[in-house]
Amino acid sequence: MQEKRHLKQIREVLDSLSDCKILVFDISDNPGGDGASSAFINQFLYRAKDYQTLLQKKCNNEKDWHQSEVIFDYSGGPIFFDVPIYIITSNKTFSAAEYFAFTAKKMKRAIILGETTAGAGNPGTSTGIALANSDIVFWMFIPNCQIRTSDGDFIEGKGVKPDVKFEGKNLVFEALEYIGLRHN
Template identity: 30%
Template sequence: MRTQVIEGSIAALRRLYVFPDVAAKLETLLRDRARAGAYNRITSAKALADQLTNDLQSVSHDKHMRMRHSAKPVPDDPPLNAPPSDANKADMRRMARQLNAGFVKVERLDGNIGYLRLDYFLHGDDVGPRAAAAMTLLATTDALILDLRQNHGGDPATVALIVSYLYDAYAEVHINDIYDRPTDSTRQFWTLSALPGPRYADKPVYVLTSGQTFSGGEECAYDLQTLKRATLIGEVTGGGANAGGPVKVGTHFSLFVPTGRAVNPVTKTNWEGVGVKPDIATTAAQAFDTAYLQALRAQRKRITAQDAPHLSREIDQALRTLSRTP
């Protein structure tokens, strides 16, 4: 079992890992550790997976790279660039429906501030209608708090979809690129000219981040920050920018191998290993109140009691409530 998993991992890394030079270092590491008997005393499959993950990350510093053990046999890898199987499509649809396509909460807060919590950027037919429904509810709010504190990633195309809502239809904004090693190609992501539901252009956006914000969640935050379209509030994010997928390396083992890397068109780099740094640093727990306070203060300057008495009272009450929050 150990030899199969180690050799399978080496072959997968050689063939697919986005950084070939690092793949060579990982091969040396695994062979040296195996020769030294480092894995011989491990009797639990899960413990072996955890140890291999730790060893691989100690050299690659790639937080996406992770070994997993499955009680059931791992299915064979599909051919490169093969479309998803019917079973995979069904699994993705089921997951999207169970998780509401990642849309956890949509709300109009007092003071006419919008709030959207997104925990995943899932792919599939369910995403568009839910995005349209969320943006329809938020359309008449005056500022948006986008909560990515528990966002663990997903599809970069869905990130581009959400970012597109924050621009006019005529805008042509280059959001992100992803270089893919297996095909030696680069895919560009731009704002979309056609979207279901209303857009949210030219209004303030505040993005909440935490140390748990990862991968696609980080991409969304990084994209909006580099484009100067949002103010980031919270903690430095997890630091995972390399895209990929699971590869079978043993009968019951799969290794997530990053096959691509994000290349931001503004910075020409990404957030791998360093995370996305917020514009306003605070704890994850305090990020919402901080953003809400900023949005309300901006509203207070813009709205007068004479022009909008009901909204003005809402703003004042919300500000008083926040001032009493410990």
């Protein structure tokens, strides 16, 4: 139920952008998530459905690689197939957010701007251990799956390199300036 409400909110935002001339996704501080949100968004960005089979996943105790992406085939909604896309990334872009940028880069659908992503894209579980009589909590993330492209490429440990690298302190301003949407 929560996921459907979340996807409905994404759809409302996309509907409000239906007449835009350029899409800019700022995922520079995005820690990721389950990937369903980006899979839902992707169906409105790609004319061909090749992106749906780009990523493969193999989890603990699985012998074979299988399709990673959630498949959405929503017939309604805005179409951004021909709208230029820019994605702003940083070293704080993790997990499913990295794969959103990675997919767009591999499919040559967007220009990636900013910094190389964290290189922490494999799914996993997290747990915290609190010290007795203390406010200190140790948090651990333990990968339990691997993700790669159908041709064997991956981002784990290396991240997604931007097409245009920025080194300033405000990636959004630099990106908007690069795109031509901001003037000093």
